[in-house]
Amino acid sequence: MRISANPLRGQQFPAVLLLVAAGLGLLLANLPTHGVIADALDVHLAVPGTGLDLSVAHWVSDGLLAVFFFVVAIELRHELTHGELDSPRKAVQPAIAAAGGVLVPIAVYLLIAGDGATAAGWPIPTATDIAFALGVLAMFGRGLPSTVRVFLLALAILDDIIGIIFIAVLFAHDVDWLLFGSGVVAVAVFWLLSRWLGATGHTAIAVLMVVVGVVCWGLVAASGIHATIAGVLLGLVMAPTPASRSRHALEPTVNGAILPLFAFVAAFVVIPQVSPTQLSPAFWGIVVALPVGKIVGIGLFGWLAMRIRPRGTAPALPFPDLLAAGSLGGIGFTVSLLLANLAFENDAGIRDQAILGVLVGSLLSLLVAGVVVSLRARYYRRFPVEVS
Numbered sequence: 001m002r003i004s005a006n007p008l009r010g011q012q013f014p015a016v017l018l019l020v021a022a023g024l025g026l027l028l029a030n031l032p033t034h035g036v037i038a039d040a041l042d043v044h045l046a047v048p049g050t051g052l053d054l055s056v057a058h059w060v061s062d063g064l065l066a067v068f069f070f071v072v073a074i075e076l077r078h079e080l081t082h083g084e085l086d087s088p089r090k091a092v093q094p095a096i097a098a099a100g101g102v103l104v105p106i107a108v109y110l111l112i113a114g115d116g117a118t119a120a121g122w123p124i125p126t127a128t129d130i131a132f133a134l135g136v137l138a139m140f141g142r143g144l145p146s147t148v149r150v151f152l153l154a155l156a157i158l159d160d161i162i163g164i165i166f167i168a169v170l171f172a173h174d175v176d177w178l179l180f181g182s183g184v185v186a187v188a189v190f191w192l193l194s195r196w197l198g199a200t201g202h203t204a205i206a207v208l209m210v211v212v213g214v215v216c217w218g219l220v221a222a223s224g225i226h227a228t229i230a231g232v233l234l235g236l237v238m239a240p241t242p243a244s245r246s247r248h249a250l251e252p253t254v255n256g257a258i259l260p261l262f263a264f265v266a267a268f269v270v271i272p273q274v275s276p277t278q279l280s281p282a283f284w285g286i287v288v289a290l291p292v293g294k295i296v297g298i299g300l301f302g303w304l305a306m307r308i309r310p311r312g313t314a315p316a317l318p319f320p321d322l323l324a325a326g327s328l329g330g331i332g333f334t335v336s337l338l339l340a341n342l343a344f345e346n347d348a349g350i351r352d353q354a355i356l357g358v359l360v361g362s363l364l365s366l367l368v369a370g371v372v373v374s375l376r377a378r379y380y381r382r383f384p385v386e387v388s
Contacts, residue, residue, distance in 0.1 A: 100301025
């Protein structure tokens with residue numbers, strides 16, 4: 001197997017880096033360093049001549065994270081056109097499992113935290129962090145059949161699509177449709193330029209595309225739609241060849257800088273000095289919904305999907321493999337952290353506890369996934385003849 005010389009293009013090292021960054025953010029938030037860092041993150045930086053005036057923390061979550069979603073959208077488009085989701089036959093099984101991985105965590109969350117202000121957090125435990133889940137799979141899954149990774153990848157991609165829809169629909173505020181329409185026009189210009197770039201390869205066109213992309217981001221951000229949606233739209237429309245090159249060029253920066261920085265900023269919360277019984281229902285809802293809701297939802301719905309799969313589709317995954325995929329699906333992390341910030345942006349107390357819930361729930365899922373995936377990998381190493 002060919003191994004990339006750059007660890008930031010792999011799966012294991014970026015996952016570890018992400019975890020370390022989040023842990024560092026949580027640690028420094030609860031030390032005497034809190035005040036200095038909090039003040040720095042709250043400094044506002046405005047763009048002259050525009051209505052954009054964001055804090056450093058929001059420049060990270062709204063600005064830099066848009067680049068991450070741009071890269072994600074490129075991968076989404078590839079999978080929907082040439083990858084594991086390029087036909088209904090391929091997509092039906094992970095789609096049913098993904099539905100379970102969304103509906104069951106929502107139900108679990110609402111059962112625990114469905115009353116009052118905390119009810120708004122129901123989208124938080126629906127996300128799966130693709131990079132983190134695949135990184136854990138790479139660490140502990142040596143010997144697993146490729147069908148498990150394929151299933152997990154398709155499942156996580158569908159989860160991302162759902163998360164993007166939630167961000168676009170649920171967290172839009174006082175939308176200025178004229179500005180958003182102007183952003184869509186910029187997306188169309190970006191689309192035309194990307195095809196021109198694919199045909200000619202001129203550097204000047206690439207530079208112009210960057211300018212148009214930044215303008216598009218600014219218009220979407222100012223419109224009231226969350227700014228990361230601009231990255232999604234640009235990634236989905238970009239011509240295949242320059243899109244592939246852009247993804248390759250941006251991958252180390254996204255994995256090595258943007259995601260760890262966002263994890264640090266998002267995890268920079270003070271741990272409440274209260275007893276467990278005094279913690280917000282939002283905390284407990286997320287802590288239970290991520291590891292339990294995901295593994296139950298993906299496992300049961302995945303089992304159902306395998307029973308009703310159309311003829312000619314891939315062989316059914318054994319139920320223990322579905323549980324392994326479900327345990328990995330509970331690692332919400334990046335998108336769940338963003339959803340927690342959006343769901344409770346007007347209530348800092350609940351927001352911080354929801355973020356802690358994401359960190360604890362994802363860590364529990366990581367530990368469970370490490371055990372389950374290791375056991376399944378050991379089984380397949382003992383009985384390699386059964387690997388499809």
